[in-house]
Amino acid sequence: MLTILFDGIAYGMLLFVLACGLAVTLGLMNFVNLAHGAFAMAGGYCLVVLVNRLGFPFFAALPLAFLFSAVLGFVLERTLYVHVYRKPHLDQVLFTIGLVFMSVAGVDYVMGSGQVFARLPSWLEGQINVFGVGLGRYRLLIIVICGLLTIGLQLILSRTRFGSRLRASVDDARVARGLGINVSGVFALTFAFGSGLAGLGGALGVEILGLDPTFPLKYMIYFLIVVTVGGTSSITGPFLASLLLGIGDVAGKYYVPTLGAFVIYTIMIVVLIWRPQGLFARGVAR
Amino acid sequence: MNARSLIGAIRDRLAARSRWNVLEIAFWLVALSTVYLLPGRHLILTEIAILGLFALSLDLILGYAGIISLGHAAFFGFGAYVAGLLAVHGIITEPLLALLASGLAAMLLGFVTSFLVLRGSDLTRIMVTLGVALVLRELANRNAWLTGGADGLQGVEIKPLLGLFRFDMFGHTAYAYCLAVLFVMFLLARRIVNSPFGLSLQSIKGNPLRAAAVGIPVNRRLVAVYTIAAGYAGVAGALLTQTTAFASLDVFAFDRSADLLLVLIIGGTGYLYGGLIGAILFKLMQDYISALTPQYWPFWIGLLLVVIVMVGRERITSWTAPIRALTARLDWRAPRTPVPEARP
Numbered sequence: 001m002l003t004i005l006f007d008g009i010a011y012g013m014l015l016f017v018l019a020c021g022l023a024v025t026l027g028l029m030n031f032v033n034l035a036h037g038a039f040a041m042a043g044g045y046c047l048v049v050l051v052n053r054l055g056f057p058f059f060a061a062l063p064l065a066f067l068f069s070a071v072l073g074f075v076l077e078r079t080l081y082v083h084v085y086r087k088p089h090l091d092q093v094l095f096t097i098g099l100v101f102m103s104v105a106g107v108d109y110v111m112g113s114g115q116v117f118a119r120l121p122s123w124l125e126g127q128i129n130v131f132g133v134g135l136g137r138y139r140l141l142i143i144v145i146c147g148l149l150t151i152g153l154q155l156i157l158s159r160t161r162f163g164s165r166l167r168a169s170v171d172d173a174r175v176a177r178g179l180g181i182n183v184s185g186v187f188a189l190t191f192a193f194g195s196g197l198a199g200l201g202g203a204l205g206v207e208i209l210g211l212d213p214t215f216p217l218k219y220m221i222y223f224l225i226v227v228t229v230g231g232t233s234s235i236t237g238p239f240l241a242s243l244l245l246g247i248g249d250v251a252g253k254y255y256v257p258t259l260g261a262f263v264i265y266t267i268m269i270v271v272l273i274w275r276p277q278g279l280f281a282r283g284v285a286r
Numbered sequence: 287m288n289a290r291s292l293i294g295a296i297r298d299r300l301a302a303r304s305r306w307n308v309l310e311i312a313f314w315l316v317a318l319s320t321v322y323l324l325p326g327r328h329l330i331l332t333e334i335a336i337l338g339l340f341a342l343s344l345d346l347i348l349g350y351a352g353i354i355s356l357g358h359a360a361f362f363g364f365g366a367y368v369a370g371l372l373a374v375h376g377i378i379t380e381p382l383l384a385l386l387a388s389g390l391a392a393m394l395l396g397f398v399t400s401f402l403v404l405r406g407s408d409l410t411r412i413m414v415t416l417g418v419a420l421v422l423r424e425l426a427n428r429n430a431w432l433t434g435g436a437d438g439l440q441g442v443e444i445k446p447l448l449g450l451f452r453f454d455m456f457g458h459t460a461y462a463y464c465l466a467v468l469f470v471m472f473l474l475a476r477r478i479v480n481s482p483f484g485l486s487l488q489s490i491k492g493n494p495l496r497a498a499a500v501g502i503p504v505n506r507r508l509v510a511v512y513t514i515a516a517g518y519a520g521v522a523g524a525l526l527t528q529t530t531a532f533a534s535l536d537v538f539a540f541d542r543s544a545d546l547l548l549v550l551i552i553g554g555t556g557y558l559y560g561g562l563i564g565a566i567l568f569k570l571m572q573d574y575i576s577a578l579t580p581q582y583w584p585f586w587i588g589l590l591l592v593v594i595v596m597v598g599r600e601r602i603t604s605w606t607a608p609i610r611a612l613t614a615r616l617d618w619r620a621p622r623t624p625v626p627e628a629r630p
Contacts, residue, residue, distance in 0.1 A: 032409055068381045084595060089408035090354050094551060095543050098591025105585030113581075217540060221420060228413050251603045262424045272410050273402055 003135070004254050005247060010139035012246020013146035014208060016239050018201035018219070019151065021073075021194020023238045027170045028226055031085055032092045035099035036198055036223050037216030042103075043069040043199020044211045045111055051118050058121050062203055069199020074192035074277070082184075082192070102215045115212040118203075136246040142204055150239060151244040157235055166190060225268045304480035313559070315470065321462055328461040334569045335464035335535025336525050341549045342468075342475055343518030348547075349555030350479055351511045352491035353403055356412045356543050359421030360399075363537035364422060365392040370439040370533035371432070379445045385524050392520020393513050400512035403549070404505050416540070423538035438534030448628025461527040467510065467525060468562075469517060469604055475558055478514065487511055488556075491619060541584070548587060551594055 006061040031219065043065040052059040076099075084095050120138065128135055157163040168176040169183045177183050202211070222245065230241030245264065252263045320331055340362055347353045365432055367386040371377075378384040392419040402414045426433045446452045451459045477486055490504050498504045527533045536542070545568070553564025576583045 026409070032412065035500070045334060080592070080596070085594065088549075089412075090348075091599060093356065093412060094547060094591050095353060098588040101544075101584040101588030102592065103588075105582045105588065109582055109585070174360060185365040192353070224413055224416075229410065262428065265417045265421045265424065268419070269402060271416055272414055272417075273405060 003165070004251055006135055008243040008247030008250035010136075010142045010244060010246070011208065011250055012151070013143055014201055014205050015222060015246055016148055016242035017146050017227055018198050018205065019223040019242060020235065020238055021191070021197050022223050023196050023227045023230065024190050026165075031081075032089055032096065033081075034093060034096040034220055034224075035103070035111055035216065036195075037219050038100055038103035038217070039069045039073055039116060039195040040198040040202030040205070041107065041211070041213075042072055042202070043196075044202035044206045044215065045107060045116070046199065047119050047203035048116050048211065052116075058118070062200060065203035066196045066200040069202070070196030071194045073195025074188065077188055077191045077195075080279070082107035100220070104213050111213065113213055115210055117211075118206045118252065120207060138207055142208070143200070149200075149233075153235055162186070162189075169263060221265075221282075225264065229268065229271050300480065300482070304476070313562075317469075318404075318464060321458075321465065325456070325458060328457040330569060330573060332457050332461045332464050332529055334565050335461065335468045336522050336529070337546075337569060338562040338565035339464075339468050339471055339525065340519055340522040341520060341546060341565050342472065342551070342558060343515045343561075344546050345480070345548050345555055345558060345561045345582035346466060346475060346515040346548075347512055348550060348559065349460050349557070350491065351508055352488045353508070353512065354408050354412055355403075355415040356547075357415035357417070358515075358546055359538050359540070360415070361392045361396055361421075361516040361519035362523035363419070363426070364395050364535040365389065366437065366527045367426060367433060367521030367523075368392070369527040373442045373444055373528070373531075374439065377598075381444055381447050381463070381528050385521060385528065388409075388524035389517045389521040391570075392523070393517035395520075396516020396529055397509065397513040399516075400509040403512060404508060406437065413458040419538055419540070419543060423535055426538065427535055431494045432628045435534075436535060438532055438536075439527075442531045442533065443628065444528050453531075457529065463524050464529065466627035467521065471521065472558065472562075475518070483510070488506070507508065545587065548591055548594075551591075551599060560593060568575070 018040050019036070021039075022033060025031050025033045025036070044156055046068040047061045048057040050064055051058055056064070076246050080095075080099075084092055087216040088094075125137065125139070128137055128140070157167065165176070165181050167188050168179070168181060169186050173183050202215070205211075209215075226242045229245070230238035248267065249264055256263070319326070324331065340358075342362070344358050346354065347355060347358075356475060365388040368391045369384055371386045372387060373379065378387055399414075399418050402418070403411050427435055429435075430437075444453050447463055451463075476516050479487070486497065486502045486507055489500075489502060490507060494504050502625060526537065549564040549568045550561055551564070552567050553562065555561035572583065573588050579586075
């Protein structure tokens with residue numbers, strides 16, 4: 001029971017790191033980015049290549065995976081995404097689906113279609129016992145890293161100048177621009193950072209979520225659930241939503257395996273019908 | 287202008303909209319001629335006809351009502367499984383009746399789920415439609431006793447059409463059958479979109495708030511068109527099952543819904559032929575590229591999508607504009623004074 005809760009929390013934390021970039025993209029520019037998973041996949045493959053082929057230590061590869069996805073996100077944002085912001089949602093959907101297909105087939109071509117694994121340091125394998133509950137070491141690490149990241153993000157958002165600019169831009173981009181905030185600059189940085197976080201999440205998730213070229217398609221719906229259920233107006237909404245999703249998914253698969261992912265999808269639809277703005281959204285009409 | 291002449295004018299407008307022009311007639315004549323002229327290509331032509339019908343269905347809700355759906359395969363797949371199950375269990379063995387039953391079943395599903403797409407923004411609709419398709423796929427996957435699960439529905443045996451025409455292995459009967467169904471469904475769709483009902487849909491797409499203000503029951507209209515479109519998709523799915531004698535989980539796949547959007551975007555939305563033309567181009571392209579690189583074919587689809595959006599959808603589909611202008615000029619029955627084009 002506690003182990004399931006623990007696994008669920010680790011899974012949820014991971015989902016949060018993967019999806020929080022998407023929340024910002026969606027909230028800030030009202031941009032539907034279905035290709036978010038592609039950045040996560042890029043980070044994951046970056047880690048696998050660094051650790052397995054080039055022999056980097058695991059912890060050195062993690063920041064590099066972050067950096068790789070962030071740079072990739074920044075370049076794509078400046079070259080391609082900027083042209084699509086003002087287009088209708090249908091165009092955004094088509095564009096990002098196109099990117100997903102390209103990334104899936106491209107990675108398939110370069111890396112092969114099989115599932116890949118990363119070599120973990122030996123001290124991260126196995127379990128430790130805390131009060132009689134077996135906790136996976138790697139999952140514990142994920143919780144620690146993701147927890148620190150979440151606190152860090154929350155601090156950046158609430159305490160720094162950049163954070164207040166970002167919040168202002170999310171709340172009302174036009175007024176923010178009028179106040180002299182460089183909204184597109186803020187957005188480019190945030191997009192890169194969000195992609196980087198996705199890459200880091202993808203890298204951390206190689207062990208738990210598995211990694212193969214269809215990753216962006218498989219987890220696209222999960223990211224979207226986190227964002228739509230959590231709402232895009234704060235960082236706590238998506239955080240709580242990812243924890244719920246993580247625990248719900250792990251518990252659902254454990255207790256009622258016959259239903260599979262069915263429960264999650266149904267809950268998502270119900271929530272969307274019940275509260276189209278998300279469960280934890282503030283009552284702001286957008 | 288008194289009421290009677292106004293009604294007359296409106297009636298003339300509607301009649302002018304629904305008039306057949308030369309290119310349309312030519313299009314269907316060419317389609318008919320392929321039954322006799324291209325007997326070796328009937329297998330791929332069957333696929334084109336089915337995809338065309340499926341795209342027609344999406345055009346009804348996307349091109350006319352402006353609902354973005356990323357899970358239209360839900361109804362396609364539902365129709366496919368219903369047709370398969372009807373055949374396997376021998377409930378309705380006559381293919382045409384089974385087709386009708388599958389379409390009605392899909393319509394029922396469309397009606398039930400249509401209430402989910404009424405609320406919320408584009409993103410909510412995308413998510414909900416995607417979710418419905420995923421739920422159905424998961425249901426089909428889990429209930430293996432009924433659907434065969436991941437192995438697909440085995441043992442589908444399709445009886446001769448109307449008790450007369452056997453489905454042969456070269457797909458001649460299948461193609462004629464699909465083309466006939468497509469044509470009938472197309473006529474129906476053409477009638478629907480040119481009716482006052484169709485016009486009200488376009489006004490909803492243009493501006494739901496104003497449409498409601500002039501007295502159009504927006505939600506009821508959206509429910510109606512979503513239901514109709516679901517029926518179309520169900521028929522398309524049923525055709526797939528009947529012509530291939532097989533149904534698998536693949537019918538619910540996300541790729542299918544995404545490809546469908548591409549098909550419609552290639553051909554252009556909102557004039558019904560977009561889906562058919564798009565289906566032809568898409569299948570020919572798929573045939574060509576997948577012969578070169580079978581595994582990496584999605585890459586080229588993706589690239590095409592990105593390029594289309596970058597260049598601009600309007601410019602991509604504007605290649606049909608001169609043709610449409612030409613047809614207007616070719617129309618020998620066109621009124622002397624051109625009717626001003628309605629702007630939604």
